[in-house]
Amino acid sequence: MIQRVPFETAKSTELVNVTDFVRQVVKDSGVQEGLCIVYSPHTTAGMTLNSSSDPATAEDILAEFDHLVPVRATHRHTLDTPADAAGHVKLVLVGNAVHVPIQGGELLLGKSQSVLFFEFDGPRDREIQVQILRQT
């Protein structure tokens, strides 16, 4: 079963905490033991697990990505915008999916961990796809 969760991002680059969406999908599935896959079906937006307790952490992460892959005019992909070209490269560094174990019907996240969606070229209409695998 794959559950699609649509949402809108609000900024050109941001980290969106989607943990509650994912928890709800796990809960609705009724699966007690298994694996949750959270997938971003985009080419300029990805997934990661990290802290969301201090918003400054997200700012640091995004700032470092901008240092690693600055938005510049010299990208070869010029059909879209410079931000879009940089977004494609940033996504390669992040990846499109995260996997979280399910135990006792709950996501087995660490105390400070959240499921975060990386927006690299927003704002846009986006979605995540959540797949629950039941342990047999």
Add this chain to the structure above:
Amino acid sequence: MGRTGEPGHLRRQVLSKPALLREFTGKFDRMTRETLDHTTSLEVKRVYAYGCGDSHNAAVTTRMAFHKWADVPMEAQTSLEFARYGTPWLKTARPKKALSIGISVSGEVARTVEGLALSKEAGAYTLAITCNRASRAAKLADMTLDVTVPEMDIPRVRTYLATQIALYQVALRLAEVRGVISYKDGRTIRDQFDRAADIGEATHQANGETVRQLAQSIKDKPGYLFLGGGPNLGSAMFSAAKILEAEGSIAQPQDLEEWVHLQRFLKKTGMPTFLIAPPGLSYTRAVEVARVIKQVQAYLVAIVEEGEQEISAIADVTLPVKGHLPEEFTPLVYSDACEMFASDLADATGEPYFRDFAGPWATPDGDPIWFNELLAERDQLSLQDYSGKPVAPNA
């Protein structure tokens, strides 16, 4: 009919505009993104768009989009103004920061080619918008947008729309690359082209017969005035142009405000005055001007959004546009009724388009719009700038 379209061809072109919008907007979008690179888009500080006739009108109609979407100043000029009175100062004023857009369907209109040549020498990025890739304009410019569309007989409407679409796409490209608008904003803007097509279709349906009757009833008037503000000053210009081309009567475009200063004092009453007044920044002034139009006993034809009340209430004839568009998009549909009127007026009077290029209107030695002694001499003589100093040849 030789160079011109068959009678009724102009009206058929107008009716085909929604389909053209749907078919070519996406293509021109892609072409513009492939043509206008990031570096150029980011470096541009000012845009000059110029042409003659319809091409100049198209530039005037799209100026607002450059300002509103891309936050970049755009000057819509006639080619003579730009080439002779603009380019001499480009070099020192804004080196390498100007985008010079020369618009010519044939690519051979002399003053436009001249504008491209002189602005290129002055260091501007040059972009030709043309339907002729083999033309002087296309060969001369750094970049070319080929806006060829089927059915380009004159008087032309479809090439005007194609040019408008291309200019909107340039504005959109600058806006997106410069980060002034987001991807989502861009999608919203792109959706408006389809919406304009739907509104155009409904508007043609609603006004077709009314316009035909209007042409019949006022065909003997001494002239026709077309008023608009902002982007729709361009619509007024284009409307008047189609009357001149299709039927040859006196037709004059005027800025809303300028009409109050000038044509208000025409001694002949009953002058047909087409007031193009969509919702937007000059609408409140259009309402005031409409009252003055009635006061001086002119014949008021209102082109307003469906449901508009203040101007419609006093107009002799109202030609409603069947839906709402953001003001910068309104030129895509607000001149349609006037273009149909031009076609119907020619039908009503039996006047051939462009006087059939016969008699005094014949051009046995070639069309004078292509003459350019200055360009013809360029290969032999150094161009002299306004101060008499030699201008460096092209790199």
